[in-house]
Amino acid sequence: MQETKERFFTFIGKLEDKLREFTAASIPELVELNNTDTDQFKRGYHRMKSAVLGQLDSIQKKALDVKEEKITCFPFPSDDHEISKIYHQFRNECYDRFFQLDELYSKCREEVEGTHQEDFESKYQKILDEYETLKDKFRCEQCGSPVTIDKIYFTTTYITCPSCQTRNTFEPSSQAKMLEHIGRSLAEQRTSHLLEEHDEIPQKTQALYLQRHEIELSLIHESDKRIIEQKRAQMQELEKQKVELESKRPALYQTYLRAMFDEWNKINPALTDEHEKFYNRLLNDYQK
Amino acid sequence: MEENKKTLSLLERMKQKAVEQKSYGGEFTEEPAKVNARTCQNCGAGRSQQDGLTHCAYCGFEFLSVKLTDGINIKKEDNTQNI
Amino acid sequence: MSNSLLEPVHGVSLYDYAAAAAKMATGIDQKEICKTLGIELAVFEEASALWVARMQEDSTFEVSILFGQYFSEADKHPKLSGLQAQVSEEGKANLEKMKTDRYFYEELNGARQAAYDYGYDGAQWIQDNFGISLGDFQSVAMKWSEVQNEEVRNNNTDNVHHFIDYQQKKQEEYAAKFASEQGGNVADDVEF
Numbered sequence: 001m002q003e004t005k006e007r008f009f010t011f012i013g014k015l016e017d018k019l020r021e022f023t024a025a026s027i028p029e030l031v032e033l034n035n036t037d038t039d040q041f042k043r044g045y046h047r048m049k050s051a052v053l054g055q056l057d058s059i060q061k062k063a064l065d066v067k068e069e070k071i072t073c074f075p076f077p078s079d080d081h082e083i084s085k086i087y088h089q090f091r092n093e094c095y096d097r098f099f100q101l102d103e104l105y106s107k108c109r110e111e112v113e114g115t116h117q118e119d120f121e122s123k124y125q126k127i128l129d130e131y132e133t134l135k136d137k138f139r140c141e142q143c144g145s146p147v148t149i150d151k152i153y154f155t156t157t158y159i160t161c162p163s164c165q166t167r168n169t170f171e172p173s174s175q176a177k178m179l180e181h182i183g184r185s186l187a188e189q190r191t192s193h194l195l196e197e198h199d200e201i202p203q204k205t206q207a208l209y210l211q212r213h214e215i216e217l218s219l220i221h222e223s224d225k226r227i228i229e230q231k232r233a234q235m236q237e238l239e240k241q242k243v244e245l246e247s248k249r250p251a252l253y254q255t256y257l258r259a260m261f262d263e264w265n266k267i268n269p270a271l272t273d274e275h276e277k278f279y280n281r282l283l284n285d286y287q288k
Numbered sequence: 289m290e291e292n293k294k295t296l297s298l299l300e301r302m303k304q305k306a307v308e309q310k311s312y313g314g315e316f317t318e319e320p321a322k323v324n325a326r327t328c329q330n331c332g333a334g335r336s337q338q339d340g341l342t343h344c345a346y347c348g349f350e351f352l353s354v355k356l357t358d359g360i361n362i363k364k365e366d367n368t369q370n371i
Numbered sequence: 372m373s374n375s376l377l378e379p380v381h382g383v384s385l386y387d388y389a390a391a392a393a394k395m396a397t398g399i400d401q402k403e404i405c406k407t408l409g410i411e412l413a414v415f416e417e418a419s420a421l422w423v424a425r426m427q428e429d430s431t432f433e434v435s436i437l438f439g440q441y442f443s444e445a446d447k448h449p450k451l452s453g454l455q456a457q458v459s460e461e462g463k464a465n466l467e468k469m470k471t472d473r474y475f476y477e478e479l480n481g482a483r484q485a486a487y488d489y490g491y492d493g494a495q496w497i498q499d500n501f502g503i504s505l506g507d508f509q510s511v512a513m514k515w516s517e518v519q520n521e522e523v524r525n526n527n528t529d530n531v532h533h534f535i536d537y538q539q540k541k542q543e544e545y546a547a548k549f550a551s552e553q554g555g556n557v558a559d560d561v562e563f
């Protein structure tokens with residue numbers, strides 16, 4: 001068992017080196033491809049990223065398969081109580097070692113995923129710039145009078161000629177048709193700091209809880225009444241802070257959601273009513 | 289060193305494959321904005337604001353075989369009335 | 372119709388919208404679809420945007436679930452069923468087999484996933500090697516996932532696991548093939 005354990009640890013160590021090395025080598029390649037891929041959906045970049053993740057998966061799977069074969073299925077006489085105890089000890093240590101690799105694997109995956117950057121600000125800016133150049137450019141198909149495009153449209157629509165009343169069909173460019181979609185992503189990007197504030201709360205309350213718990217433990221061997229009282233007060237204060245933080249959480253979510261939808265509405269006001277219904281649904285879902 | 293070279297050449301091959309491959313649905317072409325106007329294929333009349341969108345005001349030809357509801361920019365009032 | 376979210380938009384029903392999406396995914400042109408539905412692009416684009424909004428608004432997911440169901444029934448749509456993309460004889464035979472032979476479906480599913488893991492566009496890979504379009508693939512996948520859901524409801528988990536294992540096995544087979552084509556995996560030289 002000792003020998004198997006050592007071999008397993010070495011094996012896992014080598015795979016971890018591979019994970020680190022391969023991740024480190026792929027990230028600059030992925031960042032470059034993310035910047036240079038001119039495809040509308042960066043499909044070349046996505047294929048490459050998927051292949052890199054596939055390789056990370058293959059490393060993790062190799063570790064998992066060996067763990068199953070050499071550790072989980074390690075043969076030993078199960079009727080011997082002593083050996084059984086030793087085996088469980090051995091198994092737990094190997095499993096722990098595997099979990100370390102597994103954590104590293106998740107971290108590597110996150111780093112690889114993190115190379116995906118989309119510049120929604122500039123995509124939106126392009127739509128705005130395009131609108132400035134096209135709004136006075138068109139003429140009525142029937143009578144040739146100028147037809148003004150009065151706002152940014154993201155769906156094909158009918159625009160009436162002010163001179164002859166003919167309904168002209170205006171079809172927006174492909175990028176303008178993406179306005180609703182880009183709008184949401186951009187609004188989320190612009191307000192992500194507010195969502196973070198909300199998401200951080202459990203971590204913060206956990207820290208307060210641990211602080212309070214430590215003081216509580218230190219009380220066990222405390223006999224000085226004055227100190228006991230002091231510490232009790234500290235504990236109460238920490239508890240109060242924790243409760244306050246927790247009670248703020250729903251309001252922070254609502255603040256985020258409101259800000260996000262306000263941004264989205266600003267970018268694509270045509271669907272404001274629909275956005276509001278979506279907003280109410282998300283808020284209701286949260287409160288459930 | 290040897291290790292590193294192997295990784296890099298694997299990455300190089302992966303990248304080449306990713307970039308050179310044909311994407312499903314083919315190249316995406318960015319279409320510019322455009323304006324056109326539909327005329328009745330039956331009598332040649334244009335469509336004007338007061339006539340609505342669904343039928344030709346002159347010969348009744350059906351431009352749209354649906355009943356418009358209140359959408360984004362298109363509204364119920366855009367159904368041709370006198371049909 | 373009890374759910375007002377299911378009312379047609381500009382006369383475009385959820386079935387129209389879902390079947391149109393399925394047909395476009397098989398490569399049929401949007402203009403062709405509009406013509407067949409008797410509408411113009413302006414109507415279709417507004418209806419599409421509003422159907423997406425309806426799904427976002429709907430906390431019961433009824434609209435999304437129905438969308439999936441209608442998507443896989445595009446070939447029964449009264450108007451759009453007639454629109455058929457160009458499919459090779461081999462593609463037709465494979466599609467038919469995928470609809471009836473669950474093992475074959477699971478194999479393609481595993482192969483497709485393995486293709487993505489080795490940097491191929493899985494949809495394109497299936498198209499190139501089996502002649503099946505993304506839209507047809509998704510439609511059949513939705514049908515089999517309904518079968519699987521039904522099995523879960525009936526506690527027939529043995530069967531569910533049987534096919535999950537089969538898919539896993541096939542995925543590994545294809546992965547091994549792709550790996551040898553690219554000159555191996557990154558950690559091939561690490562041995563226990």
Ligand SMILES: [Zn+2]
Pocket residue numbers: 328329330331332333344345346347348349
């Ligand atoms: Zn006419």
